[in-house]
Amino acid sequence: MNTLVAPTPEAGSKPAQILDAAGKLFLDHGYGAVSMDAVAKMANVSKATLYAHFGSKDELFRAMVACVSKGQTLVAICEEAKRLDVADGLRLIARHFADLVMSPRAMAGYRVVVGEAHRFPELAQAFYEAGPAKTMEQIVGYMVEVNRKGQLSIPDPQLAAEQLVGLVKSHTHLRYMLCLADRPSEQELNRIIDGAVNLFIKGYAA
Amino acid sequence: MNTLVAPTPEAGSKPAQILDAAGKLFLDHGYGAVSMDAVAKMANVSKATLYAHFGSKDELFRAMVACVSKGQTLVAICEEAKRLDVADGLRLIARHFADLVMSPRAMAGYRVVVGEAHRFPELAQAFYEAGPAKTMEQIVGYMVEVNRKGQLSIPDPQLAAEQLVGLVKSHTHLRYMLCLADRPSEQELNRIIDGAVNLFIKGYAA
DNA sequence: GTCTATAGGCGGATAGAC
DNA sequence: GTCTATCCGCCTATAGAC
Structure with a gap:
């Protein structure tokens, strides 16, 4: 399934230090702008050690992304939402989805x-499948259930799920992608979620 | 306003050749993966000539983005939409917006x-203001008009505009961002637009 | 303005000792 | 496994002739 990564190295070990440093640097500055020297320095490791664990810059980058991709999903949230009335269930999902992706x-x-x-x-x-795709699956499942119970009339649950995430990301997500702001304020988030x-x-x- | 770019160089001139090559290469491979040698080669120009027109790689990149950002907007479309009934107007805007951003x-x-x-x-x-922000303005204007005419009841036109673009981009836009497909099929596009x-x-x- | 040729340095990857 | 020290190529940028 996850062909990208060896099991997460034990915390505190050299590989873990390296992955941690790589995460911070790559995520903050991008692949091209980060040198292996910089990673080694931040990880308090020599470059040789770095290369002993990760054969190349590409490989380190892949391992880092795989490590970061192991995000929490919305499984539990969607299960809980199914036990609420529609408005509260949708709000719960929208809220957690927003927190997750923004x-x-x-x-x-x-x-x-x-x-x-x-x-x-x-x-x-791999990133898509480990993150967004999994999340979508859960929300589609919720839509199916809502439709089955007759709480709403949803002929195409897949479409409905895509619409809900579109509504929540709306225009704001792009602004964050472009670093035009740091993160949404509580107020803005509520406005978007309630509207959605x-x-x-x-x-x-x- | 647009502080980024000198007026577009005349077609066929050396600067135009260079910008053209830079566009193809940067857009296809990203900033870090493109060398100035590659740009010079594709533009059929020596590197010295390249640097005579664009003082650095950064500057070339900025000029290229500014050049590319000068996209068409939705001004004409939104004006036309105002003269149609709501369903057709929204469909027209959604359609052109989808074609534009995807x-x-x-x-x-x-x-x-x-x-x-x-x-x-x-x-x-600058990219945001030249493109997405301008587009949003137009759509907000459309929402205001629709509300004024009472065709729909839209208390917050800004929110409504953001929701419409969110619905059209929905989940699909992310998939294209990640290069998971080349461009939406006619069929998929219609499904999304009708649904929205x-x-x-x-x-x-x- | 445009070219050829080159400087100068950074960065990815490795050799070899411990 | 980890270190220090180093190789070597590529890439940005420039010098100098035409």
Whole structure:
């Protein structure tokens, strides 16, 4: 499944230090702008040690992305949402989805993977499958359930799930992708989420 | 306004050749992966000539992005949409917006600017203002008009515009950002656009 | 303005001792 | 496994002739 990475190295070990440093540097500055010297320095390791664990810069980058991609998913949230009424369930999902994809860490991940998608296509795909695809699956499952219970009338759950995430990311996500702001304020987030849930409920009313 | 770029050089001139080559290479491979030698070679120019016109790689990159950013906007489309009934107007806007932001050229632009947003923040901002921000303005104007005429009930036109673009980009835009597909099929596009327009109209019914 | 040729340095990767 | 020291190529940028 996850062909990219060996099991996460034990915390505190040299490989872990290296991955940690690589994460910070690559995510903050991008692949091209980070040298192996910089990684070695931040990890308090010699370059030779670095190369002993990761054979090349490419390999280190891949390992780092794989490590970062192991994000939390929305599994538990979607299960909980199914036990609430629609408005609360949608709001719960929207809220956690927003927190998930608009966190500074996630944004940095998007930026670096998107920026190198041309050169590392398999990496982009692995990132997609480990993160966004898994999340979508969960939300589609929720939509199916809502439709089955007749809470809303959702003929195409896949489409509906895509619409919900589109509504939540809306225009804001692009602004964060471009580093035009650091992270959404509580106020802005509420405005977006309330708007998304209201539109969705009214639009899919049974 | 556009502080980034001198007036577009006359077609066929050396600067134009260089910008053209830079565009193809940077957009296809990213900033870090393209050397000045490669640009000079593709432009059929010596490196010295290149540096005579663009003082550094950074400067060339900025000029290229500014050149590419001069995209068409949705001004004419939004004006036309105002003269149609809501469903047709929204569909027209959604359609042209989708064509605009999901074209291979636009996607390549997003990728390279997003990837370098950390290192070229002013560039990201200029790109945003020249493209997405202008487009949003037009769509907001359309929403205001639709609300004024009572065709729909839109209390927050800015929010509604953001929602519409979110619905159209939905999940698909991310997949193209990650190079997971080349461009949406006619069929997929119609499914997304119809879904967006239907949801929007029902959700904002007067 | 445009070229050829080259300087100068950075950065990826390795040799060899411990 | 880890270190210090070093190789070598590539890439940005420039010098100097035409």
